[in-house]
Amino acid sequence: MAQSLVPAATSAGWVIDASVTMPWFFPDEATPFTEGLLDSLGVHELWAPTLWVLECTNVLQSAQRRRRIEASRRAEIAGELGELPVRLDRETPDFVSLDRLAATHGLSAYDAAYLELALRRSLVLVTLDARLLAAAKTLGHAVLSAPQDIGS
Numbered sequence: 001m002a003q004s005l006v007p008a009a010t011s012a013g014w015v016i017d018a019s020v021t022m023p024w025f026f027p028d029e030a031t032p033f034t035e036g037l038l039d040s041l042g043v044h045e046l047w048a049p050t051l052w053v054l055e056c057t058n059v060l061q062s063a064q065r066r067r068r069i070e071a072s073r074r075a076e077i078a079g080e081l082g083e084l085p086v087r088l089d090r091e092t093p094d095f096v097s098l099d100r101l102a103a104t105h106g107l108s109a110y111d112a113a114y115l116e117l118a119l120r121r122s123l124v125l126v127t128l129d130a131r132l133l134a135a136a137k138t139l140g141h142a143v144l145s146a147p148q149d150i151g152s
Contacts, residue, residue: 013045014144015118016086017111018055019128025077026063033146037126046086047123049113053088056081089117105135115141 016037023029024038057078064074093116102112111132118125124142127133136143 012121012123013047013087014124014126015047015049015114015121016052017048017114017127017129017132018052018059020126021052021056021081021084022059025080026068031146034128041085044124046084047089047117047121048086049117050088050090051110051113052086053081055110089121091120093117093120101135105131105138107131107135111135115139 020034020037023031023034060069060074060077063069064071069077093113098109098112098116101107101116102109105112105115107115111129114127115125115132115135117123118136119139119141124144125132125136126144128145133143133145
């Protein structure tokens with residue numbers, strides 16, 4: 001399956017968000033696309049803003065509160081997330097740039113942070129978030145989402 005993800009191979013790496021990460025741990029949310037991403041771990045350098053840690057942790061906390069997972073599974077997934085080969089970008093975008101990006105494209109500041117990182121480091125943006133994809137495409141930036149978007 002990783003072969004189908006090759007269009008972005010010339011990139012220095014990929015920015016991933018929680019929308020493509022968390023299905024790796026929740027089988028009912030997994031798709032052939034997210035499973036292909038999981039299969040390609042180690043092939044592409046993965047990046048995320050430090051916000052990704054907060055978002056993924058929030059998903060775990062919510063899943064336990066809604067009784068989708070037990071506390072032991074939550075802790076296990078947290079440990080597995082910590083072992084993923086994801087480089088956390090420690091540079092914080094400046095207020096004006098992030099605000100402008102979010103306002104121009106109708107994004108939350110959180111989603112704008114993923115886009116800002118992809119733009120700043122010239123990395124392919126990998127997400128299932130439609131609004132985030134649309135913003136990146138409007139800017140002519142490389143994205144990878146669902147199979148129909150491969151090569152976009």
